[in-house]
Amino acid sequence: xxxxxxxxxxxxxxxxxxxxxxxxxxxxxxxxxxxxxxxxxxxxxxxxxxxxxxxxxxxxxxxxxxxxxxxxxxxxxxxxxxxxxxxxxxxxxxxxxxxxxxxxxxxxxxxx
Amino acid sequence: xxxxxxxxxxxxxxxxxxxxxxxxxxxxxxxxxxxxxxxxxxxxxxxxxxxxxxxxxxxxxxxxxxxxxxxxxxxxxxxxxxxxxxxxxxxxxxxxxxxxxxxxxxx
Numbered sequence: 001x002x003x004x005x006x007x008x009x010x011x012x013x014x015x016x017x018x019x020x021x022x023x024x025x026x027x028x029x030x031x032x033x034x035x036x037x038x039x040x041x042x043x044x045x046x047x048x049x050x051x052x053x054x055x056x057x058x059x060x061x062x063x064x065x066x067x068x069x070x071x072x073x074x075x076x077x078x079x080x081x082x083x084x085x086x087x088x089x090x091x092x093x094x095x096x097x098x099x100x101x102x103x104x105x106x107x108x109x110x111x112x
Numbered sequence: 113x114x115x116x117x118x119x120x121x122x123x124x125x126x127x128x129x130x131x132x133x134x135x136x137x138x139x140x141x142x143x144x145x146x147x148x149x150x151x152x153x154x155x156x157x158x159x160x161x162x163x164x165x166x167x168x169x170x171x172x173x174x175x176x177x178x179x180x181x182x183x184x185x186x187x188x189x190x191x192x193x194x195x196x197x198x199x200x201x202x203x204x205x206x207x208x209x210x211x212x213x214x215x216x217x218x219x
Contacts, residue, residue: 041211043200048207050205058206101207103147
């Protein structure tokens with residue numbers, strides 16, 4: 001969807017390595033989200049940010065950290081990757097809490 | 113937290129058939145959206161519909177907020193409708209997804 005850009009699109013990590021998934025939006029969204037989607041399953045909320053400088057845990061936050069340093073960007077960090085974190089990660093944004101959310105194209109992460 | 117259930121989990125149709133997908137949620141909501149995830153994994157916005165009825169071409173959706181459910185109707189299905197359909201709801205700022213309905217449309 002236009003306006004929410006995720007990088008990288010694909011990544012392979014070795015167990016124990018760290019990395020940061022980047023998400024940027026140009027639609028002036030206040031709220032931003034990180035989800036993971038495992039094969040054959042729905043999307044589960046990892047962390048979200050209702051506004052610049054604030055973050056809150058979602059359904060599955062363990063093993064992740066996030067940073068919302070400015071309104072445009074919301075990053076997701078894996079400090080020590082584990083095979084259980086192999087998944088597709090989606091970032092989303094929306095203007096306020098009571099409006100439509102828009103998703104990025106996803107990042108496919110494999111941890112070996 | 114709010115629970116979201118979708119039914120049926122799987123649906124197989126022949127091209128031209130109609131279908132109804134259901135989303136039940138456990139609490140009152142401020143936001144409800146329907147998404148289509150295509151075979152390439154992209155999430156496409158279909159409807160933002162916290163209440164009422166909307167139509168877009170062959171697709172329409174109805175949300176009855178007081179009874180905590182939403183329905184997505186697909187008429188005259190096409191092979192390009194294949195994929196997974198998700199509803200997502202929230203009553204705070206957490207947008208929570210259902211488990212989805214996987215639709216396969218055959219020619």
